[in-house]
Amino acid sequence: QVQLVESGGGSVQAGGSLRLSCAVSERTLSSYVMGWFRQAPGKERESVALITWSDYTTRYSDSVKGRFTISRDSAKNVVDLLMNSLKPEDTAVYYCAARYGSLLYTTPGNYDYWGQGTQVTVSS
Numbered sequence: 001q002v003q004l005v006e007s008g009g010g011s012v013q014a015g016g017s018l019r020l021s022c023a024v025s026e027r028t029l030s031s032y033v034m035g036w037f038r039q040a041p042g043k044e045r046e047s048v049a050l051i052t053w054s055d056y057t058t059r060y061s062d063s064v065k066g067r068f069t070i071s072r073d074s075a076k077n078v079v080d081l082l083m084n085s086l087k088p089e090d091t092a093v094y095y096c097a098a099r100y101g102s103l104l105y106t107t108p109g110n111y112d113y114w115g116q117g118t119q120v121t122v123s124s
Contacts, residue, residue, distance in 0.1 A: 002026040002113040004096045009118030012086055016122070020081040022096030022115060027077070029053040033099050034079045036070060037108055038092035038120075045095070047106035049081060059104040064090075086122045093117040 003025035012018055020036065032053050039045040049070035050059045058070055069082045079096060095118075097111040105111075 002032075002098050004098060004113055004115035006094065006096050006115040006118040009094060009120045011121040011123065014087055014122055014124050016086050017082070017084045018086065018120060020083070020094055020096075020118060020120070022079040022081075024077045024079065024096075024098065026098075029072075029074075029077065029098075031100055031102070033101060033104055034070075034072060035097045035099075035104075035111060036079075036081045037095045037097055037111075038090075039095070039117075040089075040092040043092075045108045047108070048094070050104040050106070051079065052102055052104065054102070057104065059106070061106070083120070086120075088122050088124045090120060091122050092120060094120050 005023045008020040035050040036048045067085045072079045096115040098113040099111045
């Protein structure tokens with residue numbers, strides 16, 4: 001059972017930055033895809049950034065490309081999401097997720113493990 005614990009959410013003004021971290025319990029992650037998703041009130045959960053643990057392939061949604069960076073630290077078993085140039089429309093609960101495999105699916109239903117979520121609020 002893979003356990004995911006997010007941290008780093010908070011409130012920031014537009015144009016600011018935040019770094020989210022996801023601590024992963026599983027020790028052997030080479031066959032996993034890790035992802036950050038978000039869900040705003042009244043909206044469906046959407047993919048933000050994905051990464052394959054083995055070869056560092058990444059995929060971003062168009063709305064965050066160029067502003068957000070996903071990374072992973074094998075020594076610490078952590079997946080980070082660095083968010084720059086934040087906008088009010090980035091306000092949402094952000095979730096860390098994991099799936100076994102190598103394909104960077106963007107659909108939440110393809111992910112088996114989820115964290116509890118962390119709130120990100122961007123004010124204008």
